[in-house]
Amino acid sequence: MNPPSDVTSAQASPLPLVWVLDDSPAETEVIRRALAPTCQVATFADGPALLEALGPQSAPEVLVVDWFLPGMTGLEVCRFLRGNPATTHLPVLLLTSNTQPPDVVEGLTAGANDYVFKPFRPAELAARVGALARWERTRRQALEDERARRLLAEGTLTEVQLAEERAWRSELRFRLAARATRDAVWEWDPRTDSVDWTSGVHEVFGYAPSDVRDTFDWKVERLHPEDRERVVKGIQATMAGTEHEWQDAYRFRRANGTWAHVVDRCHIVRDAKDRAVQVVGAMQDVTERQEAEAARARLLELERRAREEADRQRALLATLFEQVPALLGVLRAPEQRFVVANARLRQLFGNRPLVGRPIREALPELEGQGFLELLDTVFATGESFSAREMPARVDRRNDGELSESYFDFMYQPMLSAEGQVEAVILFAVEVTDTMLARRKETALAGALRESEQRLRSALAAANVGTWRLDLASRMILRDANYNRILGLEAREAAFPLDDVYARIHPEDLPAVQEHTERAIRERGTLEAEYRILRSDGTVRWLRDQGRVLTNERGEPTHLTGALADITEPKRLSAEMRARADFERQLIGIVSHDLRNPLSAITLAVSVLLQRSGLDERMERHVQRIHRSAERATRMIRDLLDFTRARQGGSLPLFPRPVDLHEVVHAVVDEVQAASPGRRIHSEHAGSGAGTWDPDRLAQVLSNLVGNALQYSPPDTSVRVVARGGEHGVELEVHNQGTPIPPEQLPRIFEPLERGVERAEDRGGRSIGLGLYIVRSIVQAHGGTVEVTSTAEAGTTFTVRLPRQAPASNPGRDGMGEAVG
Numbered sequence: 001m002n003p004p005s006d007v008t009s010a011q012a013s014p015l016p017l018v019w020v021l022d023d024s025p026a027e028t029e030v031i032r033r034a035l036a037p038t039c040q041v042a043t044f045a046d047g048p049a050l051l052e053a054l055g056p057q058s059a060p061e062v063l064v065v066d067w068f069l070p071g072m073t074g075l076e077v078c079r080f081l082r083g084n085p086a087t088t089h090l091p092v093l094l095l096t097s098n099t100q101p102p103d104v105v106e107g108l109t110a111g112a113n114d115y116v117f118k119p120f121r122p123a124e125l126a127a128r129v130g131a132l133a134r135w136e137r138t139r140r141q142a143l144e145d146e147r148a149r150r151l152l153a154e155g156t157l158t159e160v161q162l163a164e165e166r167a168w169r170s171e172l173r174f175r176l177a178a179r180a181t182r183d184a185v186w187e188w189d190p191r192t193d194s195v196d197w198t199s200g201v202h203e204v205f206g207y208a209p210s211d212v213r214d215t216f217d218w219k220v221e222r223l224h225p226e227d228r229e230r231v232v233k234g235i236q237a238t239m240a241g242t243e244h245e246w247q248d249a250y251r252f253r254r255a256n257g258t259w260a261h262v263v264d265r266c267h268i269v270r271d272a273k274d275r276a277v278q279v280v281g282a283m284q285d286v287t288e289r290q291e292a293e294a295a296r297a298r299l300l301e302l303e304r305r306a307r308e309e310a311d312r313q314r315a316l317l318a319t320l321f322e323q324v325p326a327l328l329g330v331l332r333a334p335e336q337r338f339v340v341a342n343a344r345l346r347q348l349f350g351n352r353p354l355v356g357r358p359i360r361e362a363l364p365e366l367e368g369q370g371f372l373e374l375l376d377t378v379f380a381t382g383e384s385f386s387a388r389e390m391p392a393r394v395d396r397r398n399d400g401e402l403s404e405s406y407f408d409f410m411y412q413p414m415l416s417a418e419g420q421v422e423a424v425i426l427f428a429v430e431v432t433d434t435m436l437a438r439r440k441e442t443a444l445a446g447a448l449r450e451s452e453q454r455l456r457s458a459l460a461a462a463n464v465g466t467w468r469l470d471l472a473s474r475m476i477l478r479d480a481n482y483n484r485i486l487g488l489e490a491r492e493a494a495f496p497l498d499d500v501y502a503r504i505h506p507e508d509l510p511a512v513q514e515h516t517e518r519a520i521r522e523r524g525t526l527e528a529e530y531r532i533l534r535s536d537g538t539v540r541w542l543r544d545q546g547r548v549l550t551n552e553r554g555e556p557t558h559l560t561g562a563l564a565d566i567t568e569p570k571r572l573s574a575e576m577r578a579r580a581d582f583e584r585q586l587i588g589i590v591s592h593d594l595r596n597p598l599s600a601i602t603l604a605v606s607v608l609l610q611r612s613g614l615d616e617r618m619e620r621h622v623q624r625i626h627r628s629a630e631r632a633t634r635m636i637r638d639l640l641d642f643t644r645a646r647q648g649g650s651l652p653l654f655p656r657p658v659d660l661h662e663v664v665h666a667v668v669d670e671v672q673a674a675s676p677g678r679r680i681h682s683e684h685a686g687s688g689a690g691t692w693d694p695d696r697l698a699q700v701l702s703n704l705v706g707n708a709l710q711y712s713p714p715d716t717s718v719r720v721v722a723r724g725g726e727h728g729v730e731l732e733v734h735n736q737g738t739p740i741p742p743e744q745l746p747r748i749f750e751p752l753e754r755g756v757e758r759a760e761d762r763g764g765r766s767i768g769l770g771l772y773i774v775r776s777i778v779q780a781h782g783g784t785v786e787v788t789s790t791a792e793a794g795t796t797f798t799v800r801l802p803r804q805a806p807a808s809n810p811g812r813d814g815m816g817e818a819v820g
Contacts, residue, residue: 015040016133019060021050021077022095023069031064031095034122038130047072051080059090061136062129067096067107078111089139091132095120183282188216190239190276195219204285206255224251224259235266239276244268252283261287327409327428331359333379333421338362348430350398365395365402371409375424378411382421386410389431406435467546469497469559471520476500485542485565487534505531505539512544516559523548523556529566541567601625651773651780653693655805660688660697660729664722667701671709678709679717686724690803696777701731703770704797708735711795728783731799740789748787749775774799781805 018039022028023046032041042060044050047069063081065074072080074094081087094112096103107115114128184200195214201207212218223231227250238246246266251259266281321328322343330340341354354362359372366372369392378385387409393402409428413421465482469475477494484490486503504512508530519526526546531539546561608614608622661684668682701720708718712735721732740748751772774797778785783801 016061016130016137017042018062018064018129018133019044019050020064021045021047021069021074022064022066024066027066030122031125034120034125035064035129038126039133046070047074047077047080050077054087059087061091061133061140063090063092064125064129065092065094065112067094067098075107075110078107082111089136091136093125093129093132183284185280185282186219188279188281190279193217200283204283205252205260208255211255222253224253227251231264239268239279242270242274244270246281249286260285261290325429327407327426327430329354329426330414330423331375331426332423336360336375336379336424339423345426348394348396350396352398365393369393375411378413378424379421382413382415382419384410384412389435405430405432407431464562464564466562467560469546471556471558474498482563485540485563486532487536487538503532503534505533507531519546519548520556520559523550523554526559526561540565541570651696651776653696653780653805655691655693657689657691658694658697660684660690660692660722660724660731660801662688663694663697664688664701664720664731667698667705668720671702671705675709678714680705680709680720681717682720682722684722684724686729688722688724688729690729690801690805692781692801692805693777696781700774700777700799701733703774704733704799707770707797708733708795711735712737728800728802731801732796734794734796736794739791740787740795745787745789749785 016039018035018041020028020031020035020041020043022031022043028043028045032043035041039062044053048071050063063077065077067074069077074096078092078094081090081092091113092111094107094115095118096107096115097118098104098107099117104115113132116125116128184204185198186201187196188194193215195216195218197212197214201212202209220228220232231248231250234248235246244267246268247264249261249263252262254260262283263286264281264283266279268276269278269280271277321340324342325344327345327348328340328342329338329345331337332339335358337358338354338356346352346354349363352362359375360367370390371392374385377383389406390409392405392407394405395401396403396405407428407430409426412425412427414423414425416422463481463485465485466479467482468477470477474497475494476497476499477492478486479492480490483493501509501513512528512530515526515528518524524547526544528544529541530544531541533539542563543566544561544563546559548556549558549560551557605622605625614622664682664684668680672678672680705718705720712718716736719732719734721734723730723732749771751769775785778799778801781801782805783799785797785799787795787797789795
């Protein structure tokens with residue numbers, strides 16, 4: 001604010017007093033210069049400062065107010081002036097850049113007497129201000145005359161005016177303070193619980209006067225439920241003490257039901273006994289500030305993330321630049337100085353320093369080899385240049401010795417907005433190895449021809465013939481061995497392709513033709529086995545393999561290959577398969593035929609054991625017969641499973657929902673009953689639920705526990721652990737004793753493989769199919785089984801199964817009987 005030094009004496013000045021309200025120093029100075037010849041000017045930067053300086057004895061004759069101001073706008077200043085009796089007639093000239101008729105109506109409605117559009121003419125502004133000043137002086141003179149007449153009638157008018165002025169200024173300050181701070185000011189008398197609110201509660205929170213009660217409870221009821229108890233306890237504790245200040249932040253409900261974030265500060269007036277007699281506070285709405293801070297925090301977080309992403313992208317770009325499998329550098333004009341050189345480029349030149357040095361200084365060996373001269377041309381013309389297999393002599397170890405090298409390279413200029421070359425990108429790929437290999441190719445041609453001759457001799461000895469088909473003429477060149485295999489004269493000759501097709505068995509010809517045409521079409525390889533009919537009427541099996549050759553344009557030109565007579569290997573393979581099938585069928589038939597008498601023996605023994613009256617000797621014999629029958633039954637079952645696995649690839653399953661822990665418990669109890677002298681410890685963890693074949697799982701566990709009992713000392717225990725995991729279950733069977741030899745571990749799950757045989761086990765040994773069947777059952781469930789065995793840790797078989805066994809159709813054995 002820049003008021004005159006003596007505002008009161010301004011009324012005696014012949015020049016009218018004009019106050020200018022504008023937040024722009026530049027525009028304020030323009031207004032002051034326009035009015036200075038005819039007016040006395042005081043300037044203000046904000047509305048509250050102007051209203052604070054305003055009084056009955058210091059009021060200007062004209063106010064020049066800008067429309068747009070920070071805090072209180074020009075329209076709000078006008079409305080405030082018109083709302084106070086002392087300033088209701090004060091002339092106001094509104095400066096605005098809003099030229100639309102609705103804007104003019106809004107300004108005049110707010111209380112402006114006149115307006116001037118920006119940008120204004122100084123003469124127009126001075127004329128309008130002068131007119132308003134003359135009108136105001138006339139009005140004031142009329143008031144002075146009226147006041148003089150009243151002074152004659154009322155001698156005490158001066159004292160009344162002074163009192164009115166003090167009250168008016170006090171009320172004005174209070175209103176300005178409340179309005180300028182945008183606070184809802186409240187005054188609470190704790191003795192009567194009466195609360196007096198200023199107009200801020202209506203303007204800030206939207207409550208109509210009829211909605212506001214003059215009790216403190218009305219305020220408490222509008223506190224947020226989560227803040228209410230804390231705020232009430234806080235102010236009560238402060239009032240019960242001796243403090244004079246209280247402050248808190250909470251949420252206050254607006255009239256429309258929304259929540260405002262407020263900061264509430266109050267001053268407590270106390271009597272001589274420190275009792276609170278008056279509380280004056282102000283509630284400031286900080287919702288926008290909190291939202292702005294939250295938005296700023298979000299923006300800062302977004303900026304941080306964007307910065308991190310940019311740093312990551314830059315790091316990635318730098319990594320790619322360094323690791324790209326090519327030579328990459330950037331040379332800046334005009335010195336052709338390296339500003340970038342990647343690792344591959346630095347390594348090529350012996351890791352000498354490149355960045356920051358001109359290329360002629362950093363790589364002097366390139367002088368006179370054409371590279372630097374081409375670079376000069378690119379810098380001069382701004383046109384890119386590329387070349388292939390360009391020779392260069394490079395000092396790779398930075399020791400002065402030059403080595404011959406070849407490069408595919410390119411110079412790419414970087415242009416400024418004006419089209420000037422600012423830098424040139426150097427990109428090159430070394431092809432030295434390719435060029436040297438091409439040289440060796442010629443040298444190896446003679447050796448290759450000699451090698452081909454030796455190869456032909458070897459093929460003849462191995463009964464293999466070679467051929468070469470010209471795709472353009474469809475003529476096939478067959479060597480002597482090829483024709484001998486066909487039963488023809490053993491000499492190299494060319495024949496039409498149809499001559500070969502005519503010798504192929506009619507049942508195999510369509511497949512051979514399809515394989516040949518597909519190999520040519522796809523530029524791939526040919527692999528086929530087929531029969532030929534020789535001229536003597538015999539049939540021979542051939543294996544034919546070939547590949548397509550292309551020219552430099554990638555077009556197929558020839559199909560070349562070799563064929564071999566595989567009649568004898570096929571006959572031997574068929575005989576071996578027939579023998580193996582006969583053996584498996586024989587095992588299956590024998591196993592089925594033995595199962596019926598064994599079932600009768602087992603049933604008879606069970607009946608005998610249930611009878612009473614058997615002496616001890618007879619009972620031992622019966623028990624021995626029962627154990628032998630069970631062992632024979634298990635052998636038959638293993639033989640049947642072995643036969644099924646060999647014939648069908650996997651064992652049949654009958655999956656259903658089952659609990660693995662229950663299966664383990666049942667099997668352990670059964671084996672424990674059969675081996676009362678041994679200790680079997682079982683434990684489980686996690687869920688054992690799944691869909692498996694319970695009988696097959698019992699078979700797996702029975703085989704593994706029986707194996708552990710057989711190959712562990714009698715005074716040791718066998719431990720069975722079942723665990724349920726997130727995606728499957730795991731079953732472990734552990735025993736101590738002599739470890740499985742390392743050389744036997746890879747074959748332990750193969751058929752007819754056993755562990756280290758002990759003398760005491762010879763009478764009851766198995767046929768060596770148990771672990772093979774264990775693996776077959778586990779694999780049929782989609783699981784795995786493995787074994788670890790050391791002298792320190794013992795032997796542990798680990799089975800892992802998925803929760804859901806693969807879909808499987810029940811199989812049938814070779815006798816037509818359902819297996820299960």
